[in-house]
Amino acid sequence: MKRRTTSIVGALVLALAALGFYWLLMPQPILVETAEVVTSRFQDTVEEDGRTRVRDRYLVSAPLSGRIQRLTLKAGDTVRTGQKLATITPPVSPLLDPRVRLELEAQVGAAEAAVEETASLHEQAKVLLAQASADLERTRELVKRNVSAAAQLEREEFLFRSTERQTDAAERRWHAATHLLEQARAALNSADNPEVSESFPVSSPIDGRVLRVMQESETIVAQAAPLLELGDPGDLEIAVDVLTTDAARIREGDKVIIERWGGPTDLHGAVRRVEPSGFTKVSALGVEEQRVWVIVDITSPRETWASLGDGYRVEVKIVVDENDQAIVVPIGALFRRGDAWSVFVVEAGRVHLREIEVARLSARVAAVAQGVRPGEIVVVYPPASLAEGSEVKLQ
Numbered sequence: 001m002k003r004r005t006t007s008i009v010g011a012l013v014l015a016l017a018a019l020g021f022y023w024l025l026m027p028q029p030i031l032v033e034t035a036e037v038v039t040s041r042f043q044d045t046v047e048e049d050g051r052t053r054v055r056d057r058y059l060v061s062a063p064l065s066g067r068i069q070r071l072t073l074k075a076g077d078t079v080r081t082g083q084k085l086a087t088i089t090p091p092v093s094p095l096l097d098p099r100v101r102l103e104l105e106a107q108v109g110a111a112e113a114a115v116e117e118t119a120s121l122h123e124q125a126k127v128l129l130a131q132a133s134a135d136l137e138r139t140r141e142l143v144k145r146n147v148s149a150a151a152q153l154e155r156e157e158f159l160f161r162s163t164e165r166q167t168d169a170a171e172r173r174w175h176a177a178t179h180l181l182e183q184a185r186a187a188l189n190s191a192d193n194p195e196v197s198e199s200f201p202v203s204s205p206i207d208g209r210v211l212r213v214m215q216e217s218e219t220i221v222a223q224a225a226p227l228l229e230l231g232d233p234g235d236l237e238i239a240v241d242v243l244t245t246d247a248a249r250i251r252e253g254d255k256v257i258i259e260r261w262g263g264p265t266d267l268h269g270a271v272r273r274v275e276p277s278g279f280t281k282v283s284a285l286g287v288e289e290q291r292v293w294v295i296v297d298i299t300s301p302r303e304t305w306a307s308l309g310d311g312y313r314v315e316v317k318i319v320v321d322e323n324d325q326a327i328v329v330p331i332g333a334l335f336r337r338g339d340a341w342s343v344f345v346v347e348a349g350r351v352h353l354r355e356i357e358v359a360r361l362s363a364r365v366a367a368v369a370q371g372v373r374p375g376e377i378v379v380v381y382p383p384a385s386l387a388e389g390s391e392v393k394l395q
Contacts, residue, residue, distance in 0.1 A: 053230035
């Protein structure tokens, strides 16, 4: 009896060991993530980060060189057309060293002497002119009496005209010397009295707000130096740089969804312009990319995005294609086998390889023309060990 019991226990142990060994060798179900094929709206979108900017910006610059007084305006202040933004005055004359001051004083003395000299020459010319005039009148009387010859009269007339011109020239030289004296005195006076009375106001060209203040402190500015930037923050547009391959699919008027801008709801917009010229941009990974600027107008009511300002970051989705009744599959379920797209379809706990025809691809989902039906279950992100007929376990 004891021997029979031992045999039965040994047989049970061998059976359990064989069963455990078989269980270890038996293929285990693969844990997979799945999604259902559904019929829903499909949107093929181009998603990029954008930046808001004022549509019309006005850069106010210095119309002339001079000293600008400290600006009282700050970024965000409201301005009106014609309002004085800044005041420019002539720069203060530099300090004079003794040598320069002596030179200016010497120039004043020389100018005074020149005035006295030209005034004397002018007086001399007037005396000679009076003498020539008297001689001419006397000769005319003598010619009338046939006492003097006609040739003498011609010589006297010529002498009178010559003296008259010399007198005019002496008067002009005297005036010129007077102006030079005034110029020399003004140079010396401006050095001694640096006070400035003349000023030039810089006015606002628009009704709007101050966006930036480039020059706030009082200083000397050159002509065309930037002072302020003005604009209307209520008139915003969004600039988005997209890859040229995506820009080729974007058309003016395409619908735009504006997300993550800081408000409670998404905003709507429309593509106003796709710029015709691209540019090179280096990505965060160091790859050179060709990109194009796309300009978007915000079409949502102004009161819904009143807190949005100039230079804010937003995320935009540009809708390049849309279908209200499309068979949609998550993009993670698709993989390539040769030249065709394929998916794994789950049926009765096992997967079956299915080749599909993709109509459109977006960043998250794909619109399928044929190959799967709504309601079927597909594997998302299939592992490399998955094959035709593999048993799976759903997460």
